[in-house]
Amino acid sequence: MTKADKVLGEIEKIATESPPHTMPIIGKEKGAVLENVSKKNQPKAVLEIGTLVGYSAILMAKNLKKGKIISIEINTKNASAAKLNIERAGLSNTVEVINGDALEIIPTLEGLFDLVFIDAKKEDYFKYLKVVEPKLTRNAIVVADNVKRFEIQMSDFLEYVRNSGKYKSETYDFGADAVEVSTKVRI
Numbered sequence: 001m002t003k004a005d006k007v008l009g010e011i012e013k014i015a016t017e018s019p020p021h022t023m024p025i026i027g028k029e030k031g032a033v034l035e036n037v038s039k040k041n042q043p044k045a046v047l048e049i050g051t052l053v054g055y056s057a058i059l060m061a062k063n064l065k066k067g068k069i070i071s072i073e074i075n076t077k078n079a080s081a082a083k084l085n086i087e088r089a090g091l092s093n094t095v096e097v098i099n100g101d102a103l104e105i106i107p108t109l110e111g112l113f114d115l116v117f118i119d120a121k122k123e124d125y126f127k128y129l130k131v132v133e134p135k136l137t138r139n140a141i142v143v144a145d146n147v148k149r150f151e152i153q154m155s156d157f158l159e160y161v162r163n164s165g166k167y168k169s170e171t172y173d174f175g176a177d178a179v180e181v182s183t184k185v186r187i
Contacts, residue, residue, distance in 0.1 A: 050120030
């Protein structure tokens, strides 16, 4: 078992023992989608919007051969916990956690992103996408969590990725919730 797998297991255990939704990590089942996208596509530059305690960043980072992840978390306490978990997982060289508002930070970031994972303020998913869209590579992939549980709050985002013609979008349904994987097809 790698350091990363050990830390992921510890976070999963804490999340399942916490009162419902107090530590809403993507978890193993939905996380497998994110893990597979990372493994298969080997993105060089990843942007994560919403770090929480670092679970999904670790999940992606442990599957990257060369890529780097920038993860943005608005909550200072969560950002500190994420940095600690990422360090314990031995992935500090792969993941950079930035504490602040993603809508303000994204425009200041240099370079382009091959993969974006959105798991932050649900009603702002569309705003996050629009601010990062100019920084997406040609075939970039956008993965969004909680698209079933919070479908109403992110209806503008879902309408856009599913019907704008700019993305080929697929929903992975897990019963109580779902993950949307959208590949950019048009600039």
